[in-house]
Amino acid sequence: xxxxxxxxxxxxxxxxxxxxxxxxxxxxxxxxxxxxxxxxxxxxxxxxxxxxxxxxxxxxxxxxxxxxxxxxxxxxxxxxxxxxxxxxxxxxxxxxxxxxxxxxxxxxx
Numbered sequence: 179x180x181x182x183x184x185x186x187x188x189x190x191x192x193x194x195x196x197x198x199x200x201x202x203x204x205x206x207x208x209x210x211x212x213x214x215x216x217x218x219x220x221x222x223x224x225x226x227x228x229x230x231x232x233x234x235x236x237x238x239x240x241x242x243x244x245x246x247x248x249x250x251x252x253x254x255x256x257x258x259x260x261x262x263x264x265x266x267x268x269x270x271x272x273x274x275x276x277x278x279x280x281x282x283x284x285x286x287x
Contacts, residue, residue: 181215181233182240183272190225192265199265200230202256207232210246210253211239226267237273 200217215231
């Protein structure tokens with residue numbers, strides 16, 4: 179399992195548009211094959227950084243998922259919405275693997 183972290187730089191005056199974008203992904207992402215952790219928008223502090231986080235089985239599964247998302251009607255609509263409204267100023271992805279599992283501490287005798 180890998181986790182995709184998407185970092186966005188958003189227009190601080192368009193947080194409402196980003197929230198609508200995030201809600202749409204809340205429906206489309208799970209339907210297309212990824213386990214959505216959530217989308218996170220600025221609350222306090224930096225007003226321009228937001229995140230999207232989801233888990234996926236592998237990079238190969240990610241490629242299949244991306245194709246499904248691009249073909250999904252809501253996915254296409256959401257991509258078009260972001261492009262036309264221009265509330266996302268920058269976007270990058272980072273794939274990480276959780277190496278701390280299990281989280282329970284080891285018991286020493």
